[in-house]
Amino acid sequence: MGDKKTVHLDFHNMMADSIGPEHGITEEELKGLEPLASQYVKELKDERIQGKLPFLDLPYNQDIVVQILETVDFIKEKFKNLVVLGIGGSALGNIAIHTALNHSFHNLLTDRERNGFPRIFIHDNIDPDGFSHLLDIIKPHETLFNFTTKSGTTVETMSQFLILIRLLRNKLGNGYKDHIITITDSERGTLRAITEREGFQSFSIPAGVGGRYSVLTPVGLFSAAMSGVDIGALLDGAAWVDKACQSDNIWENPALMGAALYFLSHAGKNKNLLIMMSYSSALRGAADWFCQLWAESLGKKFSVSKEIIHTGSTPVKAIGVTDQHSQLQLYMEGPYDKVITFWKIERFINTVPIINKEDAVESGLEYLQGHSLNDLIETEFEGTRLALTEQKRPNCTITLDELSAFTLGQLFYLFELQTAYAGKFYKVNTFDQPGVEAGKINTLALLGKKEFEQRKTEITVQLQKKKEGYRISCGN
Amino acid sequence: MGDKKTVHLDFHNMMADSIGPEHGITEEELKGLEPLASQYVKELKDERIQGKLPFLDLPYNQDIVVQILETVDFIKEKFKNLVVLGIGGSALGNIAIHTALNHSFHNLLTDRERNGFPRIFIHDNIDPDGFSHLLDIIKPHETLFNFTTKSGTTVETMSQFLILIRLLRNKLGNGYKDHIITITDSERGTLRAITEREGFQSFSIPAGVGGRYSVLTPVGLFSAAMSGVDIGALLDGAAWVDKACQSDNIWENPALMGAALYFLSHAGKNKNLLIMMSYSSALRGAADWFCQLWAESLGKKFSVSKEIIHTGSTPVKAIGVTDQHSQLQLYMEGPYDKVITFWKIERFINTVPIINKEDAVESGLEYLQGHSLNDLIETEFEGTRLALTEQKRPNCTITLDELSAFTLGQLFYLFELQTAYAGKFYKVNTFDQPGVEAGKINTLALLGKKEFEQRKTEITVQLQKKKEGYRISCGN
Numbered sequence: 001m002g003d004k005k006t007v008h009l010d011f012h013n014m015m016a017d018s019i020g021p022e023h024g025i026t027e028e029e030l031k032g033l034e035p036l037a038s039q040y041v042k043e044l045k046d047e048r049i050q051g052k053l054p055f056l057d058l059p060y061n062q063d064i065v066v067q068i069l070e071t072v073d074f075i076k077e078k079f080k081n082l083v084v085l086g087i088g089g090s091a092l093g094n095i096a097i098h099t100a101l102n103h104s105f106h107n108l109l110t111d112r113e114r115n116g117f118p119r120i121f122i123h124d125n126i127d128p129d130g131f132s133h134l135l136d137i138i139k140p141h142e143t144l145f146n147f148t149t150k151s152g153t154t155v156e157t158m159s160q161f162l163i164l165i166r167l168l169r170n171k172l173g174n175g176y177k178d179h180i181i182t183i184t185d186s187e188r189g190t191l192r193a194i195t196e197r198e199g200f201q202s203f204s205i206p207a208g209v210g211g212r213y214s215v216l217t218p219v220g221l222f223s224a225a226m227s228g229v230d231i232g233a234l235l236d237g238a239a240w241v242d243k244a245c246q247s248d249n250i251w252e253n254p255a256l257m258g259a260a261l262y263f264l265s266h267a268g269k270n271k272n273l274l275i276m277m278s279y280s281s282a283l284r285g286a287a288d289w290f291c292q293l294w295a296e297s298l299g300k301k302f303s304v305s306k307e308i309i310h311t312g313s314t315p316v317k318a319i320g321v322t323d324q325h326s327q328l329q330l331y332m333e334g335p336y337d338k339v340i341t342f343w344k345i346e347r348f349i350n351t352v353p354i355i356n357k358e359d360a361v362e363s364g365l366e367y368l369q370g371h372s373l374n375d376l377i378e379t380e381f382e383g384t385r386l387a388l389t390e391q392k393r394p395n396c397t398i399t400l401d402e403l404s405a406f407t408l409g410q411l412f413y414l415f416e417l418q419t420a421y422a423g424k425f426y427k428v429n430t431f432d433q434p435g436v437e438a439g440k441i442n443t444l445a446l447l448g449k450k451e452f453e454q455r456k457t458e459i460t461v462q463l464q465k466k467k468e469g470y471r472i473s474c475g476n
Numbered sequence: 477m478g479d480k481k482t483v484h485l486d487f488h489n490m491m492a493d494s495i496g497p498e499h500g501i502t503e504e505e506l507k508g509l510e511p512l513a514s515q516y517v518k519e520l521k522d523e524r525i526q527g528k529l530p531f532l533d534l535p536y537n538q539d540i541v542v543q544i545l546e547t548v549d550f551i552k553e554k555f556k557n558l559v560v561l562g563i564g565g566s567a568l569g570n571i572a573i574h575t576a577l578n579h580s581f582h583n584l585l586t587d588r589e590r591n592g593f594p595r596i597f598i599h600d601n602i603d604p605d606g607f608s609h610l611l612d613i614i615k616p617h618e619t620l621f622n623f624t625t626k627s628g629t630t631v632e633t634m635s636q637f638l639i640l641i642r643l644l645r646n647k648l649g650n651g652y653k654d655h656i657i658t659i660t661d662s663e664r665g666t667l668r669a670i671t672e673r674e675g676f677q678s679f680s681i682p683a684g685v686g687g688r689y690s691v692l693t694p695v696g697l698f699s700a701a702m703s704g705v706d707i708g709a710l711l712d713g714a715a716w717v718d719k720a721c722q723s724d725n726i727w728e729n730p731a732l733m734g735a736a737l738y739f740l741s742h743a744g745k746n747k748n749l750l751i752m753m754s755y756s757s758a759l760r761g762a763a764d765w766f767c768q769l770w771a772e773s774l775g776k777k778f779s780v781s782k783e784i785i786h787t788g789s790t791p792v793k794a795i796g797v798t799d800q801h802s803q804l805q806l807y808m809e810g811p812y813d814k815v816i817t818f819w820k821i822e823r824f825i826n827t828v829p830i831i832n833k834e835d836a837v838e839s840g841l842e843y844l845q846g847h848s849l850n851d852l853i854e855t856e857f858e859g860t861r862l863a864l865t866e867q868k869r870p871n872c873t874i875t876l877d878e879l880s881a882f883t884l885g886q887l888f889y890l891f892e893l894q895t896a897y898a899g900k901f902y903k904v905n906t907f908d909q910p911g912v913e914a915g916k917i918n919t920l921a922l923l924g925k926k927e928f929e930q931r932k933t934e935i936t937v938q939l940q941k942k943k944e945g946y947r948i949s950c951g952n
Contacts, residue, residue: 006949006951007949008947008948008950009947009949010946010947011946011947011948012945012946014946015946088798088800088801088802089801092802103609103612104605104606104609104610105609105610105613107584108583108584108613109613113612124798125795125797125798126797126853126856127755127757127758127824127849127853128824128825128826128827128828128849128850129580129756129758129824129826130580130757131826131849132826132828133579133580133581134580134581136579136585136589137584137585155844155852155856156852159847159849159852162831162837162841163828163829163830163849166831190838190840193839194838240950241950243951244949244950244951245950251948253948254948254949254950257948272748272811273748273749273790279603281601281603281605281606282603282606288802291802291803292801292802292803295802295803295805295806296805299805299807299808299809299810300809301808301809302809310810310811310812311811312806312809312811314749314792314813314814316790316792321563321602321632322563322564322600322601324564324912325563325564325565325687325768326568326767326768326771326772327767327768327771328911328915329771329775329776329909329910329912330774330775330788330790330911331775332775332777332912332914332915333775333776333777333786333910333911334771334776334787334788334790335748335788337748337790348604348605349604349605349608350604350605351604352608354638354639355638355639355642361638362638362666362670363666363669364666364669365634365638365666366926367920367924367926368631368635368638368923371635371923373603373604373607373635373639374604375923376602376635376919377602377603377604379918379919379922379923380602380919382918382919382922382935382939383915383916383917383919383921383922383935384915384918384919386915386935386938386939387915387918388915390914391914403605414950433805434805435804435805435806435807435808435809436801438808438863438867439808439859439860439863439864440859442855442858442859442862443855443856443858443859443860444859446858446859447844447847447852447855448843449843450842450843459858459859463858469488470487470488470493471484471485471486471487471488472485472487472728472729472730472733473484474482474483474484474717474730474886474890475480475716475717475720
């Protein structure tokens with residue numbers, strides 16, 4: 001086990017020892033949580049055994065890896081482009097994997113530099129200009145379209161489906177079907193019905209796995225494999241963390257400790273902001289993925305016992321060192337309403353020397369002699385962490401020994417499990433999202449969907465009631 | 477004036493009329509601020525006349541437009557790539573313009589589709605892998621490097637400068653100088669000294685304009701012009717808003733009203749989060765630009781009268797419709813700690829029909845007949861705004877009649893002015909950033925810069941003091 005590259009949680013600067021008791025957590029506070037924490041681990045284990053948490057068993061589904069790799073082997077060289085159409089949990093995991101593990105300029109590499117894998121476009125919005133631009137740069141006959149929707153009815157993805165099906169039929173005639181692959185529920189939904197009728201290639205999303213917990217299903221794995229990512233290693237990393245997080249002792253289970261620390265900082269110390277500051281540009285997608293996971297799982301009106309609680313801290317992505325020149329002023333001097341989690345990579349793949357020790361250097365830049373960008377990002381991280389700590393700003397650090405499919409798989413599973421534990425601390429249903437229904441119904445009503453006619457009338461009245469005042473224009 | 481495309485602020489749903497007095501603002505509260513607001517307008521006008529706020533006069537610097545366009549005309553066809561090296565205020569404005577006004581896949585277009593303008597890379601981090609990837613895909617002899625640092629000493633940018641100068645000299649010999657253009661202070665700093673000695677092409681940043689207020693100087697304008705953006709129209713838009721925001725009456729000055737609303741929501745209603753949710757993918761860069769502007773200007777420990785206040789709300793970017801599937805659950809049901817500002821484009825450039833009224837459509841998708849992506853994004857915006865309003869979540873909307881250089885220039889100036897007014901309400905120095913110094917000094921000390929030797933010793937002691945405990949690894 002000793003030589004495996006893994007993930008570490010350092011929470012020294014969350015503690016009162018380091019930043020004082022006003023903003024820091026005491027050992028006593030953590031000890032006070034131990035019985036509950038231990039109980040929550042047992043509850044989750046029971047729920048898992050009862051089959052209620054199938055996302056926890058995804059790392060062991062090696063069959064899907066084999067199936068996906070077979071499909072990819074068969075089709076990858078046929079296409080110059082893979083376009084993934086999905087939104088929310090059907091895109092954020094894909095983007096996370098793509099930005100973390102592929103070349104930063106994957107789509108600008110030559111076919112050979114991409115080892116024959118296609119260019120990857122993950123398109124998660126319906127902005128008409130953005131969509132139109134996508135159509136400008138891909139030729140349908142060179143392109144595989146991957147439509148992903150768990151429910152099979154997501155309005156954004158199904159709209160894109162209708163547009164692209166028409167385009168493909170017009171351009172390619174009967175051969176169009178070979179340019180489509182769907183990922184959706186195995187039985188329910190419009191997209192499944194169409195897939196079965198038309199005979200599209202398809203993968204299923206395992207039952208009971210919610211969108212934001214689906215990165216380790218075909219949702220995330222297919223597009224990853226289509227760009228050459230080692231998807232077996234992603235699952236292995238997740239399985240590794242599963243084993244590392246079995247203890248019901250908070251001091252020996254990093255996912256449990258992470259959940260407890262965030263909960264105590266929010267509930268006990270009034271920190272409603274969770275800043276995820278990645279000292280790696282490549283992890284920006286993983287940070288966005290985390291922001292959905294945390295916000296949608298814990299941002300709830302009701303507790304499990306139906307009390308009104310309006311809870312949930314707000315996750316915010318930041319990028320080191322970039323945001324030292326943007327957000328750091330606020331983190332250093334603003335209100336004490338934030339917990340900062342640094343994400344750090346111990347060893348980058350590339351070493352980029354700035355200037356050799358023996359070379360002449362411009363006056364004023366002598367201190368850079370003998371240093372590399374690697375030293376620079378490391379010292380900026382240490383310098384910033386120390387400065388925040390001296391201002392008594394609670395912070396912890398997730399360190400990846402290196403960034404690879406194996407450690408990224410670890411990170412996914414660690415955060416998913418931590419969020420599940422956090423749901424217990426917050427006493428919410430971690431796996432639903434009732435709050436988004438109202439907006440969806442309004443949209444469908446406004447579009448004229450039959451069953452919402454009554455709602456359409458109500459909305460129209462609402463919108464007309466709106467005062468003409470309370471509006472100021474620039475010059476008109 | 478009537479036919480100019482412009483920008484509008486609709487704050488109906490910030491008001492108690494719409495969402496009730498617990499979370500909404502009453503007319504009386506706004507009226508109570510009127511005398512102060514009026515005074516602040518006068519103060520800013522006085523400071524402007526005294527030359528203390530030169531960023532407010534940038535829209536009228538048409539000379540710089542002429543100079544930049546002359547330079548661009550002369551050099552643009554010589555280069556396939558423009559690489560901008562800068563960070564914070566030396567990158568965020570550039571990215572904002574590039575994402576808003578250029579094709580979403582600018583760098584994947586052919587030379588002809590780009591009208592002979594180069595590919596644009598704005599590189600604002602020192603991640604060694606990201607930097608290495610950049611060098612993989614650009615050839616030095618085809619590339620112009622634009623180094624931007626206001627102080628001329630920014631460690632990240634000067635490190636990149638040292639690396640790239642070595643590369644260029646090695647590859648291109650004496651001709652390397654033609655591949656460099658610097659944008660920095662007209663007199664001070666290492667980069668200015670080198671520029672003068674070597675005879676690099678260069679533009680100056682006007683004295684007294686801080687990084688986060690510099691988008692309408694050569695910092696933002698040069699790279700914009702190098703991709704064909706109408707930089708004259710950017711300045712015209714800014715000037716337009718300057719004229720539209722002269723009134724000291726809060727009800728007639730959108731920048732002043734915006735500042736007052738955000739301030740009252742934070743100070744009076746405890747909303748410490750300012751969500752900027754853009755229903756346009758193209759405005760994501762502008763949202764990041766705003767986040768620096770707001771956070772760094774208002775996130776302050778001291779008031780102007782030196783009281784300790786630790787103030788500043790936290791700006792957060794969100795993207796509609798994408799984040800309806802990620803953050804909306806939290807916005808709908810979580811704590812009442814947020815103000816949401818929608819950014820909306822009234823008319824997109826492209827219209828993308830989903831399915832014609834007369835065409836056959838899959839069962840279950842009939843409601844999409846006759847609609848376009850334009851209708852869909854519009855109704856999703858309306859549906860979401862209404863749902864949030866019904867949950868008494870304060871929200872306002874910035875509408876752009878269309879997205880163009882003229883309206884983007886308006887948006888920049890509107891938010892800069894609003895932030896300056898907000899600084900008055902918050903009683904802070906809007907234009908400094910003392911909080912970032914400590915981290916910078918730590919970094920320089922750790923790198924071994926001579927004048928910080930004492931600090932290096934202190935840091936080393938600090939880092940060694942750190943307990944071995946409070947760290948949990950996944951399996952090692």
